[in-house]
Amino acid sequence: EAGVTQSPTHLIKTRGQQVTLRCSPISGHTSVYWYQQALGLGLQFLLWYDEGEERNRGNFPPRFSGRQFPNYSSELNVNALELEDSALYLCASSPGTGRLTDTQYFGPGTRLTVL
Amino acid sequence: AQSVTQLGSHVSVSEGALVLLRCNYSSSVPPYLFWYVQYPNQGLQLLLKYTSAATLVKGINGFEAEFKKSETSFHLTKPSAHMSDAAEYFCAVSESGGSYIPTFGRGTSLIVHP
Numbered sequence: 001e002a003g004v005t006q007s008p009t010h011l012i013k014t015r016g017q018q019v020t021l022r023c024s025p026i027s028g029h030t031s032v033y034w035y036q037q038a039l040g041l042g043l044q045f046l047l048w049y050d051e052g053e054e055r056n057r058g059n060f061p062p063r064f065s066g067r068q069f070p071n072y073s074s075e076l077n078v079n080a081l082e083l084e085d086s087a088l089y090l091c092a093s094s095p096g097t098g099r100l101t102d103t104q105y106f107g108p109g110t111r112l113t114v115l
Numbered sequence: 116a117q118s119v120t121q122l123g124s125h126v127s128v129s130e131g132a133l134v135l136l137r138c139n140y141s142s143s144v145p146p147y148l149f150w151y152v153q154y155p156n157q158g159l160q161l162l163l164k165y166t167s168a169a170t171l172v173k174g175i176n177g178f179e180a181e182f183k184k185s186e187t188s189f190h191l192t193k194p195s196a197h198m199s200d201a202a203e204y205f206c207a208v209s210e211s212g213g214s215y216i217p218t219f220g221r222g223t224s225l226i227v228h229p
Binding site for chain 1: 124151156157158159160161164205207216217218219220221222
């Protein structure tokens with residue numbers, strides 16, 4: 001069974017640019033979560049999508065947005081990049097039953113560097 | 116509101132020694148608790164989770180954790196460290212009746228010396 005996949009692996013952008021990160025969940029999973037892992041800050045929750053809808057959003061500015069497609073894959077868009085957006089962006093998926101005990105399965109992440 | 120504190124950003128042990136990684140949580144309702152491991156250049160992998168059943172939870176790779184309500188703790192242990200255990204470990208908490216989004220600690224880096 002294929003795990004969660006993310007693309008690209010690495011990305012280098014400059015301030016003010018826009019970036020799109022992609023995530024494919026495990027087959028059969030309908031929930032996708034996005035996290036930002038900045039150095040020394042642990043994981044910060046960004047967005048949760050389930051069945052194509054945004055279910056919850058973390059404490060991030062509106063320039064962080066995303067969507068989920070009918071095949072449950074997801075995109076994370078970041079506009080007007082700032083230096084502090086440099087981080088590892090992790091995507092996770094779960095079966096989407098809404099149970100708190102559901103395990104989240106993580107992808108390897110996309111390393112974004114903003115210069 | 117839920118929160119997690121991991122004591123010690125780095126823990127260093129010798130191969131074969133006991134591993135103890137500390138996690139304390141804050142939650143206004145019964146929590147669900149998780150430990151994840153992150154190997155270099157990889158995503159997170161679930162080690163174990165507490166979901167209000169047995170207070171002693173056994174996970175993969177010989178790790179276990181004990182839920183202690185009186186101490187609001189969920190420390191991770193392993194009797195004998197292996198070199199392959201060197202990684203970043205994250206504790207996370209979810210609240211029953213909450214937003215379904217776990218709150219993660221800042222992580223503890225486990226260093227294993229030969």
